[in-house]
Amino acid sequence: MRFVTAVIFNVLVPGAGLILLGRAWTGLVAALLFAVCAELAVCGVVISPAGIPLWLTVTTGILAAGTWVLGQGMLADRIRTLRNPSLPQELEALRREAAEAMARGDLLEAKGLLRLAADLDLGATETLVLWARLMTLLGRFRDARRAWVRVSESGEDRFVREAIDAIRQLPDR
Numbered sequence: 001m002r003f004v005t006a007v008i009f010n011v012l013v014p015g016a017g018l019i020l021l022g023r024a025w026t027g028l029v030a031a032l033l034f035a036v037c038a039e040l041a042v043c044g045v046v047i048s049p050a051g052i053p054l055w056l057t058v059t060t061g062i063l064a065a066g067t068w069v070l071g072q073g074m075l076a077d078r079i080r081t082l083r084n085p086s087l088p089q090e091l092e093a094l095r096r097e098a099a100e101a102m103a104r105g106d107l108l109e110a111k112g113l114l115r116l117a118a119d120l121d122l123g124a125t126e127t128l129v130l131w132a133r134l135m136t137l138l139g140r141f142r143d144a145r146r147a148w149v150r151v152s153e154s155g156e157d158r159f160v161r162e163a164i165d166a167i168r169q170l171p172d173r
Helices: 002-012 016-020 024-047 054-083 087-103 107-120 125-138 141-153 157-169
Strands: none
Touching (some): 002 016, 016 024, 016 054, 024 054, 125 157, 141 157
8 A cells, every 4th residue: 555655646746655665865855856847847838938938947847857757767666676575585684684793793884784774674673673772782872762762662562572671771861
């Protein structure tokens, strides 16, 4: 259902579907570029054709159309990535490598691996748990608290107790 909603939104405003599927900044840029260019093109054709030069109207119209086409292509790519049957195995491998890096004290490598895992699937609670543990180890308690709260709200029983305990033990900084 989330893919159908993303497609509908993306057809109306390119980039909106990307935002729904975890590509917030890319989607925001596409949506803003489309909105500005489409607005200028419509103004140049309908509202004040005498006040806006023809070259600006045509250029912004082409940019709006190009942004729309590009937005649909980026959404299709994102959906293909999220529907890839090997995605769960790849995410698990990234999380396993991140946990191993944390165990041996290589926190920067773990951070990079977890960012990649989160970028692939924002909704994975396992990734969020590892992220919260890493932020705690790094002393970034505000980020850790935010992540633990999200884990506790996920409803996954196997992590909720750990999240509640971690939130209680975190300093208030």
